[in-house]
Amino acid sequence: MASKFKQALNSGKFVVTTEVGPAKGTNMDAMLHHIDLLKDVVDAINVTDNQSSVMRFPSVGGCMLVKQKGAEPILQMTCRDRNRMALQADLLYANYMGIENVLCLTGDAIPVGDHKEAKSVFDLDSVQLLKTVRTLESGKDLGGNDLDGVPSYCAGAIVTPEANPIEPQLVKFEKKVNEGAEFFQTQAIYDLDNFKKFMKHARKYDTKILAGIVLLSSAGMARYMTKNIPGIFVPQDLIDEMAGAPKGQALKTGIEIAGRLIGELKKEAICDGVHIMAIGKEEVVPDILAAAGM
């Protein structure tokens, strides 16, 4: 049977996903608290994988906790830390434990993280990882050997609609679709006109697109992201709106902006859903959805 998340994707409803990040250490209280807050308001919860190349509790372990709480996990898997054998082994384990959704990522570079002398693996890339998922589903591993017990997954990937230049990104997008990406969670988008242009292209492909919504918490953060984070562009009017927020109300304004974006995406049926990234403010995700009228 298809995973709950896959059923949601195929139901035609406007799908909502969000994400939680495991702790650095064994204290999972904050993450468990976030899962409790989020599980009834979203369709699935991503668990990040050593995000930003910072070593943490593993994503597959985090997904187990999401499962235990009765929610639907999406396993983020990067190619940075594991070779093709370890990735396949973890995919088998995840499937056996009932973790059926997987987001295939390249992974951030080692030098941006907190283990700057580590060996980066990248034995596979995100396109090859997608194909690996589909290969396992065919009952074979990457070595061409038969599997005893065949898994099945709902596999997705990411895309950066605001990438500059966009053309190489769109080539990779098409390759990901060709290798079986059933859904995409995008990098943060803020400019709906730009996003509509991207969607016009993406709609030519048989895949679901969940627009990435990153909560703005201050004007400074908005400026910082535009300047420093690859593929993120916050239009000036939104930066001004954040800057104009009364003292102590910036987060509230950020929630309103996120809610408004989601509301418009849904109303105009621009894409198939949203992926909300609240970056440390997971507890306000329900407020964002309320602001979106959901």
Added chain:
Amino acid sequence: MKSITKQKTLEEIGQLLDGLNSVFIAGCGTCATMTHTGGIEEVAAMKLSLQELGKTVTGTTVIPAACDDMTQETIKKYEDAIGSADAMLIMSCAMGVHRVSLYHKKAVIPALDTLFIGLEDNYGEFHEVCAQCGQCVLGETGGICPVTACHKGLVNGPCGGTNDGKCEVDKNRDCAWTLIHNKLAEQKRLDLMYKYQPPKNYQVTPKPKVTKIT
């Protein structure tokens, strides 16, 4: 081909030479001369540095091409000076260090770290061009090597970290996949970028790598 090297710190060289009081220094007249890490001047400077550290320098030379088998002749020629030293300090890339070790029993200490094989862009500026992966894809990437020019060695297109055509690890470095895309577009061969590239074979020549011309 240029083997690009960087001199180890004097501190590290001092540690490596701990207990070895007399030293013969050999540089290399080829790559290490071009990279200014083991030419005539650098060998002379090293001699002074070692003397300041209290070492006796029994002799110095710059081998024409330390990785070549002719190195054996140079070693023979300096047998007296080498024989009276506790160790040889080699200011060439590691290939030269290997050569020298083949031809003499004395302890051989590298003075350089071998970084990569590259080309010179401008005077004193080098970049890696080939990691000898054993499965060359240049024919499908517009002559730009994704294994070395892309930080992650990706073969199916750019990661999400590319920004304004630069790489996420360094804003001053071009994203290889933007370059490849533009080059292929210019050559009207962009269809090559849409081709799925399978995982690379990392065991083309399993380590220890050897091959025999047949």
